[in-house]
Amino acid sequence: MSNLKNGGRPPLTYQSFVNIAGEPPEPVVEEYSVIPLIGDTGEYELFPVPKLEELGYGDISQEDVPLFRGGETEALKRMRESLQDKEWVAKFEKPKGDPSAFLKPATTVLSPYLKFGCLSSRYFYHCIQDVYMSSKMHTKPPVSLTGQLLWRDFFYTVSFGTPNFDHMKGNKICKQIPWKESEELFVAWRDGRTGYPWIDAIMIQLRRWGWMHHLARHSVACFLTRGDLFIHWEKGRDVFERLLIDSDWAINNGNWLWLSCSSFFYQYHRIYSPISFGKKYDPNGDYIRHFIPALKHMPREYIYEPWTAPLSVQEKARCIIGRDYPKPVVDHAAASKECRDRMGEAYASSRLGGGDPAIKGKKASNSRQRKVSEYAPDPSKSKQPKKSR
DNA sequence: TCGTTGTTGTATCA
DNA sequence: TGATACAACAACGA
Numbered sequence: 001m002s003n004l005k006n007g008g009r010p011p012l013t014y015q016s017f018v019n020i021a022g023e024p025p026e027p028v029v030e031e032y033s034v035i036p037l038i039g040d041t042g043e044y045e046l047f048p049v050p051k052l053e054e055l056g057y058g059d060i061s062q063e064d065v066p067l068f069r070g071g072e073t074e075a076l077k078r079m080r081e082s083l084q085d086k087e088w089v090a091k092f093e094k095p096k097g098d099p100s101a102f103l104k105p106a107t108t109v110l111s112p113y114l115k116f117g118c119l120s121s122r123y124f125y126h127c128i129q130d131v132y133m134s135s136k137m138h139t140k141p142p143v144s145l146t147g148q149l150l151w152r153d154f155f156y157t158v159s160f161g162t163p164n165f166d167h168m169k170g171n172k173i174c175k176q177i178p179w180k181e182s183e184e185l186f187v188a189w190r191d192g193r194t195g196y197p198w199i200d201a202i203m204i205q206l207r208r209w210g211w212m213h214h215l216a217r218h219s220v221a222c223f224l225t226r227g228d229l230f231i232h233w234e235k236g237r238d239v240f241e242r243l244l245i246d247s248d249w250a251i252n253n254g255n256w257l258w259l260s261c262s263s264f265f266y267q268y269h270r271i272y273s274p275i276s277f278g279k280k281y282d283p284n285g286d287y288i289r290h291f292i293p294a295l296k297h298m299p300r301e302y303i304y305e306p307w308t309a310p311l312s313v314q315e316k317a318r319c320i321i322g323r324d325y326p327k328p329v330v331d332h333a334a335a336s337k338e339c340r341d342r343m344g345e346a347y348a349s350s351r352l353g354g355g356d357p358a359i360k361g362k363k364a365s366n367s368r369q370r371k372v373s374e375y376a377p378d379p380s381k382s383k384q385p386k387k388s389r
Numbered sequence: 390t391c392g393t394t395g396t397t398g399t400a401t402c403a
Numbered sequence: 404t405g406a407t408a409c410a411a412c413a414a415c416g417a
Binding site for chain 2 (some may be wrong): 093094095096097105142143144147148151176214215217222265266267269270271273276277
C-alpha cells in the first residue's frame with residue numbers, strides 16, 4: 001500500500017478511514033470533469049488488496065465463520081435462495097421473525113448487500129413482485145418483504161430532509177430527553193457484560209458476526225436507552241455504526257430514534273423484557289449458550305436469569321455468577337420503572353414547550369404521518385452530513 | 390374534543 | 404394460540 005502516489009498526502013491505510021474510536025475522518029474528495037477510461041488509473045498506481053492483518057485484524061481462524069461473502073454474485077445467489085421459498089416470501093411478516101434463530105436466520109440477511117450496493121433494491125423489489133404474482137395471497141406493507149424496502153426508502157427520505165437527523169440537539173423531530181451519563185453501564189452494554197444473557201448474547205453476536213436479527217437489535221437498543229440504562233441513543237448508534245456490517249447511516253439513525261422513543265414511535269411504556277422476550281422464542285436458551293460459553297451448562301430454568309440459580313446449581317454448571325459471568329448491572333423491574341417515569345417527565349416537558357432551545361419556535365413534533373413534501377431538502381439550510389461509509 | 394390508529398410489549402387466562 | 408387487561412403516548416381526522 002505504500003506505493004500509492006497520492007498527491008503528497010500520506011498513504012491511505014485502514015486506519016485512515018476508521019480510527020481507534022471508530023470516527024471516520026473527513027473524506028478526501030476528488031473532482032473529475034470527465035469519467036476516466038476503465039483501466040486508466042492516472043497518476044495512481046494499483047496496489048494489491050490488503051490482507052486482513054494489514055486491516056488491523058489478528059488471527060481470526062478461531063472466530064465464528066462470518067456469514068457474509070461479499071460481491072454481487074453472492075448477493076444474487078442469496079436473493080434467489082431466499083425467493084425460492086415462495087410460500088415463505090408470500091407470508092413474510094417482519095414482526096413475527098425469530099430473533100434467536102442464528103443457524104438459519106429468520107430474515108433474508110440481504111441488508112449487507114443492499115448497503116454496499118451488491119444488490120439493487122429495485123431489482124430485489126421486482127423479483128419479490130414476481131413471486132407475489134404467482135401467489136394466491138401475500139402479506140402487504142409495512143410488514144411484508146417489500147414493506148422492508150419501503151421502510152428503507154422512508155428513512156432515506158426523512159433523513160435527507162431533516163437537519164441534524166443524527167443528533168438529538170438541533171433535530172426538530174427528536175424528543176429532547178435528559179439521558180444519563182454512565183460510562184460504566186455503557187461499556188457493560190457495549191461489551192456484552194450486562195449480566196442479562198439475552199442482551200449480552202446479542203451484543204456478542206454483533207461483535208462476532210456484524211449482524212443480528214432486527215428484533216434482537218430492538219431488545220438491546222431498548223435496554224440501552226428507555227428500557228433500562230437510560231443512556232443516550234447516540235452512544236448506541238455509534239456502536240452499531242462501527243460494528244454492523246449492514247450499517248446504513250439513515251436506517252441506523254432512524255431506528256435508534258425510533259427505539260429510544262425520540263421520534264416516530266412514542267409508546268415508551270412498551271418495554272422489551274431482557275428476560276421474557278428472548279425466552280418466548282428460545283426457551284432452552286440455545287442462542288445464549290452458543291454465544292456465551294460460560295453459560296453453556298446452566299439449566300434451562302435459569303438460563304435467562306442465572307443470578308437466581310442456587311449456588312449449588314451454579315457450581316454444577318461451572319458458572320459462578322459474579323465470577324464466571326457478571327451479575328446484572330441493574331434490576332430490570334426497578335430500572336424500567338424509573339425509565340418510564342423519566343420518559344414521562346421528558347414528554348411532559350416537551351408538551352409544555354420545553355424542548356431544544358436550539359430550535360426556536362418549533363415544537364419537537366411527531367413526523368409519523370407528515371406530508372412527504374416536508375421532507376424535501378431546504379436549500380437555505382446547511383448540507384446534510386455526508387458519511388463516507 | 391374525541392375516537393382511532395400505530396411493523397414488532399408483557400402478563401395472564403382460557 | 405388468541406383474547407384481554409394493563410397504562411397510556413402522538414398524531415390524525417371528523
